[in-house]
Amino acid sequence: MEIFSIANMKGGVGKTTTAIQMAQGLGKKGKTLLLDADQELQCAVAWRSSDNPAWSFDVARYDEDAAKRMKGYEYVVIDSKGNEQGHDLVSLARASALLIVPTRPEGVSATGLANTLSPLVDAGIQNFRVLVVVNEGGRGEELREHLAESGIPVFTSMVRKSTAVGDAAEQRIPLEAYTQNRYARTVALEYQSVMREALSYVR
Template sequence: MKIFSVANMKGGVGKTTTAVQLAQGLGKKGKTLLLDADQELQCAVAWRTSEDPSWTFDVARYGEDAPRRMKGYDYVVIDSKGNEQGHDLVSLARASHLLIVPTRPEGVSATGLANTLSPLVEAGVKNFKVLVVVNEGGRGEELREHLAENKIPAFVSMVRKSTAVGDAAEQHIPLEASSNRYAKTVALEYQSVLREALAYGG
């Protein structure tokens, strides 16, 4: 079983969208469970509430019974609670094959990213990668170059900004099932992210 965790200390950075789309892609490769650790909002659970036949994965709330729930699955995606402390992130990374840290390429989110990465770097954690989401203009490329200069691992793939993501969540369907061509484009970009995540050999 491979565990992919999605986390960032800051909210509003595409964490749940990333978790849902990764789980959707992994569900085509093996039995997949998405665990939603956000006890208050439960956004991933809410998105996946429909019985649309295009869904490929199971979803459950993260709790003390998580180890039992995970049994029998090939892949598990954990959508973190979103306001973790540094030690939470380190523990999450150490329990995962790969910790994915989504971020928006803008000022406030960039500051939040620095706060998120600091405890991981200080603890010597290596199995994490930053994912640039909600990209527009050349900001994503600039951030990715900045990360590379500072030897911070990042995905080559990036995900563009699109209101179609919110529309798909409201309709309780995966992006690929939307009739909106922009939603399908974002879904393809997440497929590229997934290929990189699966190729990670840390």
């Protein structure tokens, strides 16, 4: 079983969208479970709550029975609770094959990213990678290059900005099944690229 955790100290950086799309991609490769650790909002559980046949994975709340729930699954994706402390991130990384840290290429998110990465770097954690999402106007490329030059592990793949994400979540369907927005499939394909790249880092 391979565990992929999605986390960032800052909210609003595409954490749940990344978790949903990672699970959707992995679900086509093997039996996959998404665990939603956000006890208050449960956004991942809500998005996956429909019985749309395009869904490829199971979802459950992360609780004291999480370890039991994972049994029998080839892949597990954990959508973290959000607002983690440094020690939480380190523990999450150590329990995962890969910790994915999504971030938006904008000032506030970039500043928050530094706070998120510091505990990981200080603890010598190496199995994490930053994923630039909601890319627009070349800012994502600039941030990715800056991180790489600073020695921070970063995904080559990026995900563009699109209103299709919010619309698909509202309708509780996978991005690939949302046909009203022509960019939905493109964003879904970009997340597929992220998923394939993530797998390459743990194999």
